[in-house]
Amino acid sequence: xxxxxxxxxxxxxxxxxxxxxxxxxxxxxxxxxxxxxxxxxxxxxxxxxxxxxxxxxxxxxxxxxxxxxxxxxxxxxxxxxxxxxxxxxxxxxxxxxxxxxxxxxxxxxxxxxxxxxxxxxxxxxxxxxxxxxxxxxxxxxxxxxxxxxxxxxxxxxxxxxxxxxxxxxxxxxxxxxxxxxxxxxxxx
Numbered sequence: 001x002x003x004x005x006x007x008x009x010x011x012x013x014x015x016x017x018x019x020x021x022x023x024x025x026x027x028x029x030x031x032x033x034x035x036x037x038x039x040x041x042x043x044x045x046x047x048x049x050x051x052x053x054x055x056x057x058x059x060x061x062x063x064x065x066x067x068x069x070x071x072x073x074x075x076x077x078x079x080x081x082x083x084x085x086x087x088x089x090x091x092x093x094x095x096x097x098x099x100x101x102x103x104x105x106x107x108x109x110x111x112x113x114x115x116x117x118x119x120x121x122x123x124x125x126x127x128x129x130x131x132x133x134x135x136x137x138x139x140x141x142x143x144x145x146x147x148x149x150x151x152x153x154x155x156x157x158x159x160x161x162x163x164x165x166x167x168x169x170x171x172x173x174x175x176x177x178x179x180x181x182x183x184x185x186x187x188x
Contacts, residue, residue, distance in 0.1 A: 003173040004130050017173045018126060021092045021137035024167030028094030033132050037166070038097070040128035044120040050107065052114035053121050053161070056098040056153050058090075064149075065090035071146025086143065093137070093165035098153050099125065101161045118161045129166045135173065136166045 005011040029037055038055055046052075058064050068086035072078045090096075099122050103114040122138055129136040143149050144160040153160060 003175065004135065006131065006133075012130070016127075016130065017135075017175060018137045019135040019165075019167075019169050019173055021139055021163075021165030022088075023170045024093035024135065024137065024165055025170045026094045026167060028167040029129070029132060029134055033134075034095060034097075034166075037125065037128040037132055040131070041121050041125035044117060044124050046117045047113055048107070048109045050104045050109060050114060050117075052101065052103045053118045054100045054102050054158075056100060058096040058098060058163075061090045061096070064096075067148045067152050068143050068146065070148040071143060074146070074148070075142075089141070089143065093167040095134075095166040097125070097164040097166065099161040099164060100154055100158050102155070102158045105157060115161075122162055122164070125164050129164075134166050135169050136164055138162045138164050 003015050003017045005015040034057070041055075042051075065087040068090055069083050072083050072086045075082075099118065101115060101118045103111045105111065107114075126136045126138060140160070140162050144162065150160060
């Protein structure tokens with residue numbers, strides 16, 4: 001089975017696979033492709049049309065690396081190897097997009113439902129990247145909650161839903177074990 005088979009929607013959904021962000025190389029999407037990817041990602045269920053998300057294109061990778069280093073240094077378990085690891089993450093993949101959860105509060109639509117919409121945007125972002133011939137990887141990690149990173153990327157009452165690394169795989173994608181339907185489906 002070819003992974004991320006784009007020959008048809010069923011073939012794609014059956015074979016869809018994310019990539020390890022650290023294994024993504026150029027080319028990545030150009031600005032027009034990225035605009036389409038983000039537009040397609042935004043076509044998601046959104047009760048009451050609240051748009052409880054936004055995107056941050058992380059283009060200044062050196063500044064982002066500095067923010068992650070500062071976040072690491074604030075941790076009591078910080079050491080040189082950990083700093084290097086966080087700095088390295090800033091440079092993975094040619095394109096890096098932060099998905100920001102921006103729930104509308106207070107609102108009759110509960111926040112948990114708005115966060116489901118944010119998650120759907122994230123999945124659509126991966127689908128849209130793959131539809132353009134790229135591969136993506138969605139991670140959160142410690143950097144998604146570092147005060148230094150959050151304050152730089154988020155406004156009040158916002159948080160980071162994930163970092164989306166987009167590019168071309170440097171090596172073939174690997175399949176992983178998938179859940180057994182007998183273990184996750186019940187009848188009522």
